[in-house]
Amino acid sequence: MAGQEPYFELDYVIFGSIQEDSGRVIQMDFSVYSREEGQVIHRYQDSIRSVFELFDAADYAVLTLLGAFVGSNIEFGTLAFIWSGIDESFTVRINGNDVGTDLESVEVLAGVVTVEIVQQGLRGEYYAYQGRHRVLKNQVTSIEFELIPEPPEFNRFGVTLVPDAALYSGSLGVNVRGSAQFQLGALGLGVGGLFHQVLEDDAPVRNIGGYLQASYIFPIGEKLRFVPSLSAGAVQQAITTDVIDYSALAFYTALDGVLDFPVVSSFRLGLAAGYHVFIGEFLLPSIHVGASVYWGL
Structure with a gap:
Protein backbone atom coordinates (compact mmCIF):
# COMPACT_ATOMS: atom_id res chain seq x y z
CA MET A 1 0.00 0.00 0.00
CA GLY A 71 28.86 -3.89 14.49
CA SER A 72 30.87 -3.81 17.73
CA ASN A 73 30.29 -4.17 21.44
CA ILE A 74 29.74 -1.02 23.47
CA GLU A 75 32.01 -1.44 26.49
CA PHE A 76 32.20 0.32 29.84
CA GLY A 77 34.78 1.26 32.43
CA THR A 78 34.64 3.12 35.73
CA LEU A 79 36.02 6.46 36.85
CA ALA A 80 36.70 6.69 40.59
CA PHE A 81 37.19 10.07 42.26
CA ILE A 82 39.50 10.66 45.22
CA TRP A 83 39.61 14.20 46.56
CA SER A 84 41.13 16.27 49.34
CA GLY A 85 41.14 19.97 50.23
CA ILE A 86 38.28 22.13 51.44
CA ASP A 87 34.88 20.74 52.38
CA GLU A 88 32.75 21.95 49.46
CA SER A 89 30.53 20.41 46.82
CA PHE A 90 31.68 19.73 43.26
CA THR A 91 30.19 18.66 39.95
CA VAL A 92 31.67 15.99 37.68
CA ARG A 93 31.60 16.99 34.01
CA ILE A 94 32.50 14.38 31.38
CA ASN A 95 32.91 15.35 27.73
CA GLY A 96 31.15 18.63 28.48
CA ASN A 97 28.12 17.05 30.18
CA ASP A 98 27.33 17.23 33.91
CA VAL A 99 26.91 13.68 35.22
CA GLY A 100 26.51 14.21 38.95
CA THR A 101 27.50 15.98 42.14
CA ASP A 102 30.00 14.74 44.77
CA LEU A 103 30.36 11.39 43.00
CA GLU A 104 32.68 8.71 44.29
CA SER A 105 32.54 6.84 40.97
CA VAL A 106 30.69 6.76 37.66
CA GLU A 107 30.45 4.25 34.82
CA VAL A 108 31.34 5.59 31.36
CA LEU A 109 31.88 4.26 27.86
CA ALA A 110 35.36 2.85 27.37
CA GLY A 111 37.70 5.13 25.44
CA VAL A 112 39.24 8.57 25.86
CA VAL A 113 37.16 10.97 27.96
CA THR A 114 37.61 14.58 29.10
CA VAL A 115 37.01 14.99 32.83
CA GLU A 116 36.39 18.31 34.59
CA ILE A 117 35.77 18.83 38.30
CA VAL A 118 33.76 22.03 38.65
CA GLN A 119 33.25 24.10 41.80
CA GLN A 120 30.79 26.95 42.22
CA GLY A 121 32.06 30.28 43.57
CA LEU A 122 30.67 33.73 44.23
CA ARG A 123 31.60 34.85 40.71
CA GLY A 124 30.60 31.66 38.91
CA GLU A 125 32.14 28.27 38.34
CA TYR A 126 35.84 27.42 38.41
CA TYR A 127 37.81 24.22 37.91
CA ALA A 128 39.51 22.12 40.56
CA TYR A 129 40.65 19.62 37.91
CA GLN A 130 40.75 19.22 34.12
CA GLY A 131 42.25 16.27 32.24
CA ARG A 132 41.89 13.55 29.61
CA HIS A 133 41.90 9.86 30.51
CA ARG A 134 41.72 6.57 28.64
CA VAL A 135 39.06 4.39 30.27
CA LEU A 136 39.59 0.65 29.72
CA LYS A 137 36.89 -2.00 29.53
CA ASN A 138 35.79 -3.28 32.96
CA GLN A 139 38.63 -1.43 34.69
CA VAL A 140 38.69 1.38 37.24
CA THR A 141 40.54 4.61 36.44
CA SER A 142 41.23 6.69 39.57
CA ILE A 143 41.37 10.49 39.44
CA GLU A 144 42.84 12.40 42.38
CA PHE A 145 42.23 16.12 42.81
CA GLU A 146 42.12 18.85 45.44
CA LEU A 147 39.10 21.05 46.10
CA ILE A 148 40.36 24.62 46.31
CA PRO A 149 39.00 28.02 47.43
CA GLU A 150 37.73 30.31 44.72
CA PRO A 151 40.71 31.95 42.96
CA PRO A 152 41.05 35.71 43.42
CA GLU A 153 39.44 37.90 40.80
CA PHE A 154 41.81 39.68 38.46
CA ASN A 155 40.14 42.13 36.11
CA ARG A 156 41.83 42.68 32.76
CA PHE A 157 41.63 46.47 33.19
CA GLY A 158 41.12 48.67 36.23
CA VAL A 159 40.79 52.33 37.17
CA THR A 160 41.85 53.61 40.59
CA LEU A 161 41.16 56.98 42.23
CA VAL A 162 43.02 57.90 45.44
CA PRO A 163 42.20 61.12 47.33
CA ASP A 164 44.33 61.58 50.43
CA ALA A 165 45.83 63.96 52.94
CA ALA A 166 49.58 64.51 53.02
CA LEU A 167 52.20 65.72 55.46
CA TYR A 168 55.04 67.68 53.84
CA SER A 169 57.88 68.45 56.31
CA GLY A 170 55.45 69.75 58.90
CA SER A 171 52.93 71.24 56.46
CA LEU A 172 49.64 69.67 55.47
CA GLY A 173 48.58 69.07 51.90
CA VAL A 174 45.99 67.39 49.71
CA ASN A 175 46.58 64.97 46.91
CA VAL A 176 44.45 63.33 44.23
CA ARG A 177 45.79 60.54 42.02
CA GLY A 178 44.09 58.59 39.29
CA SER A 179 45.49 55.67 37.31
CA ALA A 180 44.48 53.06 34.75
CA GLN A 181 46.00 49.57 35.01
CA PHE A 182 46.33 46.62 32.69
CA GLN A 183 46.42 43.34 34.62
CA LEU A 184 48.67 40.41 33.75
CA GLY A 185 47.27 38.09 36.39
CA ALA A 186 48.27 39.60 39.74
CA LEU A 187 50.76 41.99 38.14
CA GLY A 188 49.41 45.39 37.10
CA LEU A 189 51.03 47.94 34.81
CA GLY A 190 49.54 51.37 34.40
CA VAL A 191 49.73 55.09 33.83
CA GLY A 192 48.31 57.86 35.99
CA GLY A 193 48.03 61.53 36.73
CA LEU A 194 48.32 63.47 39.98
CA PHE A 195 47.57 66.78 41.63
CA HIS A 196 49.40 67.79 44.84
CA GLN A 197 48.84 70.99 46.78
CA VAL A 198 50.74 72.00 49.90
CA LEU A 199 48.48 74.02 52.20
CA GLU A 200 51.13 76.53 53.28
CA ASP A 201 50.68 80.30 52.92
CA ASP A 202 54.40 81.03 52.68
CA ALA A 203 55.17 78.28 50.13
CA PRO A 204 52.01 76.84 48.54
CA VAL A 205 53.75 74.23 46.37
CA ARG A 206 51.60 72.76 43.61
CA ASN A 207 52.58 69.63 41.64
CA ILE A 208 50.74 68.51 38.52
CA GLY A 209 52.03 65.65 36.36
CA GLY A 210 51.94 62.03 35.33
CA TYR A 211 53.60 58.74 36.21
CA LEU A 212 54.08 55.08 35.32
CA GLN A 213 53.08 52.49 37.87
CA ALA A 214 53.68 48.81 38.63
CA SER A 215 51.54 46.99 41.22
CA TYR A 216 50.95 43.47 42.51
CA ILE A 217 47.80 41.97 44.06
CA PHE A 218 48.14 39.84 47.20
CA PRO A 219 44.76 38.20 48.11
CA ILE A 220 43.92 38.03 51.81
CA GLY A 221 41.18 35.48 52.40
CA GLU A 222 38.22 35.45 50.02
CA LYS A 223 37.54 39.20 49.76
CA LEU A 224 40.38 41.38 51.04
CA ARG A 225 43.48 42.13 49.03
CA PHE A 226 46.65 44.12 49.60
CA VAL A 227 48.05 45.97 46.57
CA PRO A 228 51.51 47.56 46.87
CA SER A 229 52.65 49.77 43.99
CA LEU A 230 55.74 51.61 42.83
CA SER A 231 55.38 54.78 40.72
CA ALA A 232 57.79 57.09 38.90
CA GLY A 233 57.12 60.13 36.73
CA ALA A 234 57.48 63.85 36.24
CA VAL A 235 55.51 66.88 37.43
CA GLN A 236 55.37 70.59 36.84
CA GLN A 237 56.20 72.12 40.20
CA ALA A 238 55.02 75.67 40.93
CA ILE A 239 54.97 78.16 43.80
CA THR A 240 52.96 81.34 43.34
CA THR A 241 52.76 84.07 45.99
CA ASP A 242 52.90 87.86 46.09
CA VAL A 243 56.69 87.67 46.07
CA ILE A 244 57.41 84.27 44.47
CA ASP A 245 56.58 83.06 40.99
CA TYR A 246 58.43 79.74 40.61
CA SER A 247 57.83 76.97 38.04
CA ALA A 248 60.10 74.06 37.12
CA LEU A 249 60.09 70.40 36.14
CA ALA A 250 60.57 67.88 38.95
CA PHE A 251 60.85 64.12 39.14
CA TYR A 252 58.38 62.11 41.16
CA THR A 253 58.54 58.67 42.79
CA ALA A 254 56.18 56.94 45.22
CA LEU A 255 55.75 53.73 47.17
CA ASP A 256 52.10 53.06 48.06
CA GLY A 257 49.92 50.34 49.49
CA VAL A 258 46.15 49.79 49.31
CA LEU A 259 44.02 47.43 51.40
CA ASP A 260 40.61 47.10 49.74
CA PHE A 261 37.46 45.00 49.70
CA PRO A 262 34.54 44.50 47.24
CA VAL A 263 31.42 46.63 47.60
CA VAL A 264 29.16 46.02 44.60
CA SER A 265 29.86 44.44 41.23
CA SER A 266 33.40 45.43 40.15
CA PHE A 267 33.79 48.30 42.64
CA ARG A 268 36.17 48.09 45.60
CA LEU A 269 36.82 50.52 48.45
CA GLY A 270 39.93 50.64 50.55
CA LEU A 271 42.49 52.47 52.66
CA ALA A 272 45.63 53.87 51.05
CA ALA A 273 48.96 54.94 52.50
CA GLY A 274 52.28 55.81 50.92
CA TYR A 275 55.55 57.71 50.86
CA HIS A 276 56.11 60.18 47.96
CA VAL A 277 59.17 62.20 46.99
CA PHE A 278 59.44 65.14 44.57
CA ILE A 279 62.96 65.84 43.35
CA GLY A 280 63.54 69.22 41.71
CA GLU A 281 65.21 72.46 42.77
CA PHE A 282 64.44 71.29 46.28
CA LEU A 283 63.57 67.89 47.81
CA LEU A 284 59.94 67.51 48.91
CA PRO A 285 59.13 64.21 50.70
CA SER A 286 55.60 63.50 51.92
CA ILE A 287 53.60 60.89 53.81
CA HIS A 288 50.08 60.15 52.51
CA VAL A 289 46.99 58.58 54.11
CA GLY A 290 43.64 58.40 52.37
CA ALA A 291 40.99 56.36 50.60
CA SER A 292 40.99 54.25 47.44
CA VAL A 293 38.21 53.61 44.93
CA TYR A 294 38.77 50.85 42.34
CA TRP A 295 36.64 49.97 39.31
CA GLY A 296 37.47 46.75 37.48
CA LEU A 297 36.62 46.43 33.80
Whole structure:
Protein backbone atom coordinates (compact mmCIF):
# COMPACT_ATOMS: atom_id res chain seq x y z
CA MET A 1 0.00 0.00 0.00
CA ALA A 2 1.11 3.53 -0.71
CA GLY A 3 0.92 4.48 2.97
CA GLN A 4 3.40 1.74 3.87
CA GLU A 5 6.09 2.56 1.32
CA PRO A 6 8.35 4.54 3.73
CA TYR A 7 8.70 1.46 5.93
CA PHE A 8 10.41 -0.45 3.15
CA GLU A 9 13.24 2.12 3.21
CA LEU A 10 14.28 1.21 6.78
CA ASP A 11 17.63 -0.63 7.07
CA TYR A 12 16.95 -1.96 10.56
CA VAL A 13 13.84 -2.67 12.65
CA ILE A 14 13.81 -3.20 16.42
CA PHE A 15 10.90 -5.19 17.77
CA GLY A 16 10.15 -7.10 20.94
CA SER A 17 8.14 -7.19 24.13
CA ILE A 18 8.18 -6.41 27.83
CA GLN A 19 5.76 -8.45 29.92
CA GLU A 20 5.30 -9.76 33.43
CA ASP A 21 5.07 -13.55 33.91
CA SER A 22 3.11 -15.47 36.51
CA GLY A 23 5.96 -15.12 39.02
CA ARG A 24 5.80 -11.31 38.72
CA VAL A 25 9.16 -11.30 36.93
CA ILE A 26 9.45 -8.80 34.10
CA GLN A 27 10.70 -10.45 30.91
CA MET A 28 12.39 -8.32 28.23
CA ASP A 29 12.90 -9.70 24.73
CA PHE A 30 14.18 -7.49 21.85
CA SER A 31 15.47 -8.30 18.38
CA VAL A 32 17.15 -6.35 15.59
CA TYR A 33 16.13 -7.20 12.02
CA SER A 34 18.41 -6.23 9.10
CA ARG A 35 16.70 -5.58 5.75
CA GLU A 36 19.98 -6.07 3.90
CA GLU A 37 20.60 -9.52 5.41
CA GLY A 38 16.92 -10.44 5.49
CA GLN A 39 17.11 -11.85 9.02
CA VAL A 40 17.37 -11.10 12.73
CA ILE A 41 20.99 -10.21 13.44
CA HIS A 42 20.80 -9.70 17.21
CA ARG A 43 18.55 -10.71 20.08
CA TYR A 44 18.58 -9.39 23.65
CA GLN A 45 16.78 -11.03 26.57
CA ASP A 46 16.74 -10.15 30.25
CA SER A 47 14.74 -10.82 33.40
CA ILE A 48 13.98 -8.12 35.96
CA ARG A 49 12.72 -9.00 39.43
CA SER A 50 12.21 -5.44 40.66
CA VAL A 51 10.65 -2.45 38.96
CA PHE A 52 13.54 -0.37 40.31
CA GLU A 53 15.89 -2.28 38.01
CA LEU A 54 13.80 -1.48 34.94
CA PHE A 55 15.48 1.80 33.97
CA ASP A 56 19.02 0.46 34.25
CA ALA A 57 18.05 -2.66 32.32
CA ALA A 58 16.39 -0.56 29.62
CA ASP A 59 19.53 1.60 29.28
CA TYR A 60 21.70 -1.49 28.94
CA ALA A 61 19.31 -2.98 26.38
CA VAL A 62 19.45 0.16 24.25
CA LEU A 63 23.26 0.17 24.29
CA THR A 64 23.40 -3.52 23.45
CA LEU A 65 21.05 -3.06 20.50
CA LEU A 66 22.99 0.00 19.39
CA GLY A 67 26.09 -2.16 19.36
CA ALA A 68 24.35 -4.41 16.89
CA PHE A 69 23.90 -1.43 14.54
CA VAL A 70 27.54 -0.35 14.62
CA GLY A 71 28.86 -3.89 14.49
CA SER A 72 30.87 -3.81 17.73
CA ASN A 73 30.29 -4.17 21.44
CA ILE A 74 29.74 -1.02 23.47
CA GLU A 75 32.01 -1.44 26.49
CA PHE A 76 32.20 0.32 29.84
CA GLY A 77 34.78 1.26 32.43
CA THR A 78 34.64 3.12 35.73
CA LEU A 79 36.02 6.46 36.85
CA ALA A 80 36.70 6.69 40.59
CA PHE A 81 37.19 10.07 42.26
CA ILE A 82 39.50 10.66 45.22
CA TRP A 83 39.61 14.20 46.56
CA SER A 84 41.13 16.27 49.34
CA GLY A 85 41.14 19.97 50.23
CA ILE A 86 38.28 22.13 51.44
CA ASP A 87 34.88 20.74 52.38
CA GLU A 88 32.75 21.95 49.46
CA SER A 89 30.53 20.41 46.82
CA PHE A 90 31.68 19.73 43.26
CA THR A 91 30.19 18.66 39.95
CA VAL A 92 31.67 15.99 37.68
CA ARG A 93 31.60 16.99 34.01
CA ILE A 94 32.50 14.38 31.38
CA ASN A 95 32.91 15.35 27.73
CA GLY A 96 31.15 18.63 28.48
CA ASN A 97 28.12 17.05 30.18
CA ASP A 98 27.33 17.23 33.91
CA VAL A 99 26.91 13.68 35.22
CA GLY A 100 26.51 14.21 38.95
CA THR A 101 27.50 15.98 42.14
CA ASP A 102 30.00 14.74 44.77
CA LEU A 103 30.36 11.39 43.00
CA GLU A 104 32.68 8.71 44.29
CA SER A 105 32.54 6.84 40.97
CA VAL A 106 30.69 6.76 37.66
CA GLU A 107 30.45 4.25 34.82
CA VAL A 108 31.34 5.59 31.36
CA LEU A 109 31.88 4.26 27.86
CA ALA A 110 35.36 2.85 27.37
CA GLY A 111 37.70 5.13 25.44
CA VAL A 112 39.24 8.57 25.86
CA VAL A 113 37.16 10.97 27.96
CA THR A 114 37.61 14.58 29.10
CA VAL A 115 37.01 14.99 32.83
CA GLU A 116 36.39 18.31 34.59
CA ILE A 117 35.77 18.83 38.30
CA VAL A 118 33.76 22.03 38.65
CA GLN A 119 33.25 24.10 41.80
CA GLN A 120 30.79 26.95 42.22
CA GLY A 121 32.06 30.28 43.57
CA LEU A 122 30.67 33.73 44.23
CA ARG A 123 31.60 34.85 40.71
CA GLY A 124 30.60 31.66 38.91
CA GLU A 125 32.14 28.27 38.34
CA TYR A 126 35.84 27.42 38.41
CA TYR A 127 37.81 24.22 37.91
CA ALA A 128 39.51 22.12 40.56
CA TYR A 129 40.65 19.62 37.91
CA GLN A 130 40.75 19.22 34.12
CA GLY A 131 42.25 16.27 32.24
CA ARG A 132 41.89 13.55 29.61
CA HIS A 133 41.90 9.86 30.51
CA ARG A 134 41.72 6.57 28.64
CA VAL A 135 39.06 4.39 30.27
CA LEU A 136 39.59 0.65 29.72
CA LYS A 137 36.89 -2.00 29.53
CA ASN A 138 35.79 -3.28 32.96
CA GLN A 139 38.63 -1.43 34.69
CA VAL A 140 38.69 1.38 37.24
CA THR A 141 40.54 4.61 36.44
CA SER A 142 41.23 6.69 39.57
CA ILE A 143 41.37 10.49 39.44
CA GLU A 144 42.84 12.40 42.38
CA PHE A 145 42.23 16.12 42.81
CA GLU A 146 42.12 18.85 45.44
CA LEU A 147 39.10 21.05 46.10
CA ILE A 148 40.36 24.62 46.31
CA PRO A 149 39.00 28.02 47.43
CA GLU A 150 37.73 30.31 44.72
CA PRO A 151 40.71 31.95 42.96
CA PRO A 152 41.05 35.71 43.42
CA GLU A 153 39.44 37.90 40.80
CA PHE A 154 41.81 39.68 38.46
CA ASN A 155 40.14 42.13 36.11
CA ARG A 156 41.83 42.68 32.76
CA PHE A 157 41.63 46.47 33.19
CA GLY A 158 41.12 48.67 36.23
CA VAL A 159 40.79 52.33 37.17
CA THR A 160 41.85 53.61 40.59
CA LEU A 161 41.16 56.98 42.23
CA VAL A 162 43.02 57.90 45.44
CA PRO A 163 42.20 61.12 47.33
CA ASP A 164 44.33 61.58 50.43
CA ALA A 165 45.83 63.96 52.94
CA ALA A 166 49.58 64.51 53.02
CA LEU A 167 52.20 65.72 55.46
CA TYR A 168 55.04 67.68 53.84
CA SER A 169 57.88 68.45 56.31
CA GLY A 170 55.45 69.75 58.90
CA SER A 171 52.93 71.24 56.46
CA LEU A 172 49.64 69.67 55.47
CA GLY A 173 48.58 69.07 51.90
CA VAL A 174 45.99 67.39 49.71
CA ASN A 175 46.58 64.97 46.91
CA VAL A 176 44.45 63.33 44.23
CA ARG A 177 45.79 60.54 42.02
CA GLY A 178 44.09 58.59 39.29
CA SER A 179 45.49 55.67 37.31
CA ALA A 180 44.48 53.06 34.75
CA GLN A 181 46.00 49.57 35.01
CA PHE A 182 46.33 46.62 32.69
CA GLN A 183 46.42 43.34 34.62
CA LEU A 184 48.67 40.41 33.75
CA GLY A 185 47.27 38.09 36.39
CA ALA A 186 48.27 39.60 39.74
CA LEU A 187 50.76 41.99 38.14
CA GLY A 188 49.41 45.39 37.10
CA LEU A 189 51.03 47.94 34.81
CA GLY A 190 49.54 51.37 34.40
CA VAL A 191 49.73 55.09 33.83
CA GLY A 192 48.31 57.86 35.99
CA GLY A 193 48.03 61.53 36.73
CA LEU A 194 48.32 63.47 39.98
CA PHE A 195 47.57 66.78 41.63
CA HIS A 196 49.40 67.79 44.84
CA GLN A 197 48.84 70.99 46.78
CA VAL A 198 50.74 72.00 49.90
CA LEU A 199 48.48 74.02 52.20
CA GLU A 200 51.13 76.53 53.28
CA ASP A 201 50.68 80.30 52.92
CA ASP A 202 54.40 81.03 52.68
CA ALA A 203 55.17 78.28 50.13
CA PRO A 204 52.01 76.84 48.54
CA VAL A 205 53.75 74.23 46.37
CA ARG A 206 51.60 72.76 43.61
CA ASN A 207 52.58 69.63 41.64
CA ILE A 208 50.74 68.51 38.52
CA GLY A 209 52.03 65.65 36.36
CA GLY A 210 51.94 62.03 35.33
CA TYR A 211 53.60 58.74 36.21
CA LEU A 212 54.08 55.08 35.32
CA GLN A 213 53.08 52.49 37.87
CA ALA A 214 53.68 48.81 38.63
CA SER A 215 51.54 46.99 41.22
CA TYR A 216 50.95 43.47 42.51
CA ILE A 217 47.80 41.97 44.06
CA PHE A 218 48.14 39.84 47.20
CA PRO A 219 44.76 38.20 48.11
CA ILE A 220 43.92 38.03 51.81
CA GLY A 221 41.18 35.48 52.40
CA GLU A 222 38.22 35.45 50.02
CA LYS A 223 37.54 39.20 49.76
CA LEU A 224 40.38 41.38 51.04
CA ARG A 225 43.48 42.13 49.03
CA PHE A 226 46.65 44.12 49.60
CA VAL A 227 48.05 45.97 46.57
CA PRO A 228 51.51 47.56 46.87
CA SER A 229 52.65 49.77 43.99
CA LEU A 230 55.74 51.61 42.83
CA SER A 231 55.38 54.78 40.72
CA ALA A 232 57.79 57.09 38.90
CA GLY A 233 57.12 60.13 36.73
CA ALA A 234 57.48 63.85 36.24
CA VAL A 235 55.51 66.88 37.43
CA GLN A 236 55.37 70.59 36.84
CA GLN A 237 56.20 72.12 40.20
CA ALA A 238 55.02 75.67 40.93
CA ILE A 239 54.97 78.16 43.80
CA THR A 240 52.96 81.34 43.34
CA THR A 241 52.76 84.07 45.99
CA ASP A 242 52.90 87.86 46.09
CA VAL A 243 56.69 87.67 46.07
CA ILE A 244 57.41 84.27 44.47
CA ASP A 245 56.58 83.06 40.99
CA TYR A 246 58.43 79.74 40.61
CA SER A 247 57.83 76.97 38.04
CA ALA A 248 60.10 74.06 37.12
CA LEU A 249 60.09 70.40 36.14
CA ALA A 250 60.57 67.88 38.95
CA PHE A 251 60.85 64.12 39.14
CA TYR A 252 58.38 62.11 41.16
CA THR A 253 58.54 58.67 42.79
CA ALA A 254 56.18 56.94 45.22
CA LEU A 255 55.75 53.73 47.17
CA ASP A 256 52.10 53.06 48.06
CA GLY A 257 49.92 50.34 49.49
CA VAL A 258 46.15 49.79 49.31
CA LEU A 259 44.02 47.43 51.40
CA ASP A 260 40.61 47.10 49.74
CA PHE A 261 37.46 45.00 49.70
CA PRO A 262 34.54 44.50 47.24
CA VAL A 263 31.42 46.63 47.60
CA VAL A 264 29.16 46.02 44.60
CA SER A 265 29.86 44.44 41.23
CA SER A 266 33.40 45.43 40.15
CA PHE A 267 33.79 48.30 42.64
CA ARG A 268 36.17 48.09 45.60
CA LEU A 269 36.82 50.52 48.45
CA GLY A 270 39.93 50.64 50.55
CA LEU A 271 42.49 52.47 52.66
CA ALA A 272 45.63 53.87 51.05
CA ALA A 273 48.96 54.94 52.50
CA GLY A 274 52.28 55.81 50.92
CA TYR A 275 55.55 57.71 50.86
CA HIS A 276 56.11 60.18 47.96
CA VAL A 277 59.17 62.20 46.99
CA PHE A 278 59.44 65.14 44.57
CA ILE A 279 62.96 65.84 43.35
CA GLY A 280 63.54 69.22 41.71
CA GLU A 281 65.21 72.46 42.77
CA PHE A 282 64.44 71.29 46.28
CA LEU A 283 63.57 67.89 47.81
CA LEU A 284 59.94 67.51 48.91
CA PRO A 285 59.13 64.21 50.70
CA SER A 286 55.60 63.50 51.92
CA ILE A 287 53.60 60.89 53.81
CA HIS A 288 50.08 60.15 52.51
CA VAL A 289 46.99 58.58 54.11
CA GLY A 290 43.64 58.40 52.37
CA ALA A 291 40.99 56.36 50.60
CA SER A 292 40.99 54.25 47.44
CA VAL A 293 38.21 53.61 44.93
CA TYR A 294 38.77 50.85 42.34
CA TRP A 295 36.64 49.97 39.31
CA GLY A 296 37.47 46.75 37.48
CA LEU A 297 36.62 46.43 33.80
